[in-house]
Amino acid sequence: MKKLESYLAPQNLLKDRVILITGAGQGLGRAAAIAYANHGATVILHGRKVEKLERVYDEIEAVGKAQALIYPLNLENAQDKDFVVIAQAIEQQLGRLDGILHNAAFLYGLSPAENQTVEQWRTLLHVNLIVPFALTKACLPLLKAAPDASVIMTSSSHGHNPSAYWGGFTVAKAGIEALVKVQADEWEIVPNLRINAIVPGVVNSPQRAKTHPGEIKQTMRQPEDLMATYLYLMGSDSKGVSGEIVFCQGNE
Incomplete structure (x- = not known):
């Protein structure tokens, strides 16, 4: 698929x-939450830290958009019952769900695979792969009931083209791309439901700062620069687009 930076x-x-939106308290998740709210959506802000979610909530409220909801949850320990509770809360409070942006991610840092522990891999696979699958599954009845529903997963350039030192994180992100293909095939008979993955590429984000601390942030693309892609894949203009891996800046 062509890049979508010029989409209006x-x-x-x-x-x-x-x-x-998971991981909505900072970085790309915050930018997406604000962009979605600015284009008419009621957004549900997920994250670990309530204070960060409250700041995003306040930003949305300050410009007079639909009041957001806050749902804090530590994904490292989350299990099936937690995702069912989220889906039930959405149904009870809002009555519908039209889309999910799986943006939350977890990364310890870069190191050789031989130095990474089994427990670290469990956490990396759980947060970055199992949680997006499980949360989507729990919300699936709501998504199927929506007139036009979109699920966006977040991959990584290192998940698309695995490389040294990224270990369990890159394996999890490669799994995300496989999951998108599997779900798109299975949902082919559900015309109102689609799923795609975004590869953000190099962007000024907390995750990027963790793996590349020496970079000059001011010279990098900012999360807001990527929002055309996030809006296109969430909105009705992308009807019929499913199973795609969409790059915001080439194949880095």
Whole structure:
């Protein structure tokens, strides 16, 4: 698929839609939450730290957009019952769900695979692969009931082209791309439901700062620079697009 930086989203692209964003307290998740709210959506802000989610909530409220909801949860320990509770809460409070952006990620840091522990791999695979699968599954009845539902997974250039020192994280992200293909095939008979993955590439984010601390942030793309892609894949203009791995900046 071609890159989508030039896409201009209609102002009412996401009007009346309810969208859940994981990892919404900072970086790309925060930018996406604000962009979705600015285009009409009611957003559900997930993250670990309530204070970060409250800041995003306040940013959305300050510009007069639909009041956001906050749902804090530590994904490292989350299990099936936690995701069922999220889905039930969304149904009870909002009555619908039109999209999920799986943006939350976890990374210890770069190191040779031989230095990584089994417990670290369990956590990396759980947060970065199992949680997106399990949360989508729990919310699937709501998504299937929506007129036009979109699920966006987040991959990584190192998941698409695995390389040294990324260990369990890159394996999990490679798994995300496989999951997108599997789900797109299975959902082919559900015309109102689609799933794709975004590879953000090099962007000024907390995760990037963790793995590349010496970079000059001011010279990098900012999360807001990528939002055309995030809006396109969440909105109705991408109907019929499913199973795609979409790059925001080449194949880095």
